[in-house]
Amino acid sequence: MKKNVVLGVIGADCHAVGNKILDYAFTQAGFEVTNIGVLSSQEDFINAAIETGASAILISSLYGHGEIDCRGLREKCEESGLKNILLYAGGNLVVGKQDWEPVEKRFKDMGFNRVYAPGTSPEMGIKDLKQDLSLL
Amino acid sequence: MNAILLIDFGSTYTKLTAVDIDNEEIVCNSKALTTVESDIMVGFENAFKIMKEKCKDKDIEFNDMLACSSAAGGLKMVAIGLVPDLTAEAAKRAALGAGSRILGVYSHQLTLREIRDILHKKPDIILLAGGTDGGERDCIIHNAKMIAMNLKDVPVVVAGNKNTSDEIEEIFEKQGVYYRIVENVMPKINLINVEPARDAIRDIFMKKIVEAKGMSNAEKFINGILMPTPAAVLNAAKILADGTDKEEGIGDLVVVDIGGATTDIHSIAEGAPTKAGIMLTGLQEPYVKRTVEGDLGMRVSAESLSQAVPTRKIMKFAPNLKYDVAERCHYLAQNVNEVPHNYDEQEFDEAISMAATDIAMERHVGAIEDVYTPMGKIFAQKGKDLTDVKYLIGTGGILVFCENPEKILKAGLFNEENPKYLKPVSPKLLIDKNYTLSVMGLMAVKYPDKAIRILKKNLFNLQ
Numbered sequence: 001m002k003k004n005v006v007l008g009v010i011g012a013d014c015h016a017v018g019n020k021i022l023d024y025a026f027t028q029a030g031f032e033v034t035n036i037g038v039l040s041s042q043e044d045f046i047n048a049a050i051e052t053g054a055s056a057i058l059i060s061s062l063y064g065h066g067e068i069d070c071r072g073l074r075e076k077c078e079e080s081g082l083k084n085i086l087l088y089a090g091g092n093l094v095v096g097k098q099d100w101e102p103v104e105k106r107f108k109d110m111g112f113n114r115v116y117a118p119g120t121s122p123e124m125g126i127k128d129l130k131q132d133l134s135l136l
Numbered sequence: 137m138n139a140i141l142l143i144d145f146g147s148t149y150t151k152l153t154a155v156d157i158d159n160e161e162i163v164c165n166s167k168a169l170t171t172v173e174s175d176i177m178v179g180f181e182n183a184f185k186i187m188k189e190k191c192k193d194k195d196i197e198f199n200d201m202l203a204c205s206s207a208a209g210g211l212k213m214v215a216i217g218l219v220p221d222l223t224a225e226a227a228k229r230a231a232l233g234a235g236s237r238i239l240g241v242y243s244h245q246l247t248l249r250e251i252r253d254i255l256h257k258k259p260d261i262i263l264l265a266g267g268t269d270g271g272e273r274d275c276i277i278h279n280a281k282m283i284a285m286n287l288k289d290v291p292v293v294v295a296g297n298k299n300t301s302d303e304i305e306e307i308f309e310k311q312g313v314y315y316r317i318v319e320n321v322m323p324k325i326n327l328i329n330v331e332p333a334r335d336a337i338r339d340i341f342m343k344k345i346v347e348a349k350g351m352s353n354a355e356k357f358i359n360g361i362l363m364p365t366p367a368a369v370l371n372a373a374k375i376l377a378d379g380t381d382k383e384e385g386i387g388d389l390v391v392v393d394i395g396g397a398t399t400d401i402h403s404i405a406e407g408a409p410t411k412a413g414i415m416l417t418g419l420q421e422p423y424v425k426r427t428v429e430g431d432l433g434m435r436v437s438a439e440s441l442s443q444a445v446p447t448r449k450i451m452k453f454a455p456n457l458k459y460d461v462a463e464r465c466h467y468l469a470q471n472v473n474e475v476p477h478n479y480d481e482q483e484f485d486e487a488i489s490m491a492a493t494d495i496a497m498e499r500h501v502g503a504i505e506d507v508y509t510p511m512g513k514i515f516a517q518k519g520k521d522l523t524d525v526k527y528l529i530g531t532g533g534i535l536v537f538c539e540n541p542e543k544i545l546k547a548g549l550f551n552e553e554n555p556k557y558l559k560p561v562s563p564k565l566l567i568d569k570n571y572t573l574s575v576m577g578l579m580a581v582k583y584p585d586k587a588i589r590i591l592k593k594n595l596f597n598l599q
Contacts, residue, residue, distance in 0.1 A: 004271060012509040014415065032270060034325050039415055039507065039516060047219045048325045052271035063510050 003133055004054040006045055008036035009091075011069035015062035018091065022060065025122035031129070042073050046080050055133055056086035058125070064095035067106065074111025086132055088125060090116030139163065139196045140583070142575040143180065143203035143358065144365055145170055145351065147210065150179040152187050153575045154196055157583075160590050162570060164191040172207045176354045201358040204578045206365035208349040211236040211341055214259040217243055217321075218266035218275045223296065225419055226321040227265040230295065230330035232426045234337035235367025236261070245275055246282045254287060260345045261337055262290050267297030269323045280304045284311040291340050295321045295333040316340065328420040338363055362581055365574055366426070369393060369531070370402050372577030374424050376529075376591050377404035380584040386592070389527040390500075390560055391573065392493055392548055394534050396435035396472055399492040401500040402426050407520020407558075414504065418518040425520065427500045432492040434485065434534055439469040445491045453547060454487035461488075482538070489534045490547035497548035502558045517558070523550060525560040529595060531568035541567050542598045565598040 005026060009019050016038050023035045034052045036044050045057050057077075061069060070089060077085055089112050094103050100117050107115040114128050129135075137156050144151040147170065154164040168182035213236040217224030224243040231238055239257040242250055254262075262283060266276035276296040283292060284307050291314040294304055301317050308315045316339070318332040346352060346361045355361060363371070369391065379385030388405035403425045409416060431440035442450075442465035450461050458480045465488070468474055476482040502519025528545055535541045542565055550561040572594040580587035 001270065012507050012514070014509065014511070014514060034268075036325060039417060039514070043221075047222050050219050050272060051222050051266075051322070051325060052268045053273065054271075065510070 002030060002032040003056075003135070004032045004034065004052045005056045005058055005129070006034045006036060006048045006052065006054045007058045007060070008040040008045060009038040009060045009062065010040055010042070010045070011061065011063070011065060012039065013061060013063040013065070013069075014038040015060075018062060019060055022058065022122055022125075026058070026126060026129075029126045029130075042069075042076055045073070046076055046082065049077075049082055049085060050080060054085065056088060056129060059087070059089045060091045061089065061093055062091045064092055066091060066093040070107065070112070071110060077111075086114075086129070087112045088114045088116070088129070090120055090125065092118050137163070137194065137196055138199050140579065141198045141201040142578050143201065144368075144574055144578075145172070145176060145179075145203060145205035145207040145354070145361070146365065147206050150176075150183045152183045154187065154191065154198070155575075155579065155590065157199065157586065160586050160593070162572065162590065162594070163194055163196065166190055170207050172350060176207065176351045177357065180354065180357075200582070202578050202582065203354065203358050203361045204363050204365045204368045204574065205346070205351065205361050207351065209237070210366070211337075211345060211364040212239050212258070212260045213237070213263060213337070214239050214254055214257065215241045215263045216246065216265065216279055217241075217296075218272060219243060222325070222419060223265045223267065223322045226328050226330065227263045227295065227333075229328065229422055229425070230321050230333040231263050231337065232428060233330055233370065233422055233424055234334040234341075235364035235370060235426075236337065237428070245278045248286075251282055251286045259290060260348070261340055262287065262292045263333060263337065264292055264294050265296040265321045267300065268325060269298045269320050271297055273297055273300050276300050277303055277307070280307045284308055284313050288313045291315065291344055293318060293333055293336045293340065295319065295336075298323075314340075314344065322419075326419050328422055330422045338367065362578060366400065366428075368574040368577035369400070370424060370426055370577065371580055372573040372587070372591060373402045373404050373529070375577075375580050375584055375588050380580075380588050382585045383588045385588075387526040388522075388524070389529060390497075390522060390525050390563070391529045391531060392497070392535070392545065394489050394492055394530075394532040394544075395433055396533075397430070397433045397437050399429045399432040399496040400426060401496050403500065403520060403522055403525070405520060405522055405525055407502060407522060409517050410521050410524050414515045414517050417516045421502070421520050425500070427496070429492070429496045429499060432496055434489060434492070435468050435472040435474070437469070438465040438488065441465060441488055441492060445495060449494075450487050450491050453490040454483055457484065457487060459484050485534055486538060486540070486544060489544050493544055493548040497559050498554070498557050503556045504558065505556065519558070521558040523558050523561045525563050527566055528560050528563040529566045529568060529573075531571070531573050535567055536569055536571060545598070566595040567598060568594070569596045570594045
């Protein structure tokens with residue numbers, strides 16, 4: 001059976017094009033994608049992940065405020081019975097040009113398994129997900 | 137004349153309506169106290185005698201008899217799902233739309249404590265959901281086991297993750313649970329699918345519940361008790377909006393039913409955003425949506441109404457009100473058969489009915505929220521946008537018998553002071569003056585074209 005993943009854009013962010021591209025790419029790659037769309041709260045991701053029995057939550061953030069929107073998500077996942085779920089984040093995760101390594105570290109410290117810099121292709125996320133789920 | 141007898145075994149009264157099938161007119165009605173403790177047919181016979189006397193000149197011959205029922209507490213249900221805002225909510229909406237009274241909604245894995253709670257409540261049917269199709273499995277299977285071990289005498293409609301059907305079937309077969317497995321109430325996130333569950337609930341109601349409530353004597357006499365009474369009103373609303381095979385419907389509509397114990401709102405509409413640039417969020421709502429406000433009523437729930445609605449709000453509807461709201465509401469709740477004897481008492485009834493309409497509508501319709509983003513203000517809509525609904529129909533004693541029902545219905549319209557609630561803006565106002573909604577909803581099961589024509593004839597336009 002296909003692996004379920006939840007995809008969406010977090011916070012007060014309604015950039016929709018990248019979200020559609022990721023939906024398409026991950027579906028083509030053989031995942032069952034539940035795309036909760038833009039303007040999604042942490043609770044929306046978690047609820048969808050519970051109901052669909054998802055293996056991973058893929059969070060996009062494009063408007064630069066992703067860090068604050070993602071804070072506390074890993075803890076909420078633990079509370080909700082999603083202790084081992086994979087959390088990925090990508091897009092434009094911070095405002096302005098910053099060095100990537102500190103950004104990546106901050107997200108990993110928040111409990112994210114993979115963190116992607118702007119301009120990352122979907123293929124990379126797909127490969128990493130397959131690896132993390134031992135599908136390769 | 138050739139006629140159909142329509143019977144409503146109500147919780148208090150058994151009401152009969154005779155319909156001339158050829159001329160499509162309601163020709164007679166009668167009522168008597170419902171006698172479900174002894175033999176339901178006694179109350180029926182009493183009402184029938186009264187009808188025969190009333191209409192002895194009309195030479196009525198009944199070709200068919202159909203019945204609905206809310207006797208013996210009506211159809212009582214419990215809804216169980218996984219996430220409260222998702223499958224538990226979808227299950228609740230499916231059960232409400234089947235005309236049932238919801239005794240409780242449960243989420244996640246059931247505990248023994250919750251099982252004891254359910255046993256105590258004595259539901260007639262359990263609606264079990266959880267997980268999208270191909271999604272979470274453990275919760276619904278756990279709950280099926282808990283039900284099979286502890287509640288095996290209660291019929292269950294299973295409407296959850298389809299991938300758990302085989303296992304659930306095995307669990308229920310083993311313990312002899314009466315069950316039906318239907319399509320998931322929420323097959324995908326936020327996508328609702330309530331009709332299969334509703335049909336199964338109605339089916340079980342007809343097959344098992346009627347008998348369980350001691351009403352099988354009635355069944356032998358009539359061609360079946362077809363549905364719980366609230367489902368009949370909902371059915372009437374639906375065919376009126378959608379039309380039938382031969383007749384046009386009237387379009388999107390909302391029904392307000394103000395009763396002694398509850399205020400019910402039924403909306404038949406997709407409820408899609410009516411203005412551009414609005415994001416739809418949250419769980420999809422059913423096209424046919426019923427909400428029941430058990431704390432807003434004219435008598436039994438008058439006291440809870442006075443607690444739910446601040447006095448200043450009631451005073452807005454009747455600035456010169458002579459009574460102390462809490463006191464009078466308490467009195468009405470103790471005297472449920474009270475009818476107004478003078479202008480002041482009538483004014484009070486009208487004021488609380490306006491409050492009930494306002495709040496019940498607010499709880500039913502969707503709402504718009506402002507979301508502030510770096511790109512500016514965005515509007516997110518949760519629930520149904522009913523601003524463009526074409527008709528608002530009122531039913532229930534206060535609306536049917538008062539002189540100015542228009543005023544009461546208008547209390548449910550869009551209000552500039554609270555613009556976030558997507559209430560109807562300027563619908564045509566109709567009154568169900570002859571109490572036709574529930575009987576026509578019942579009649580429509582077998583005679584839809586006639587039922588809708590009679591409905592259209594009997595709904596009075598207030599403007």
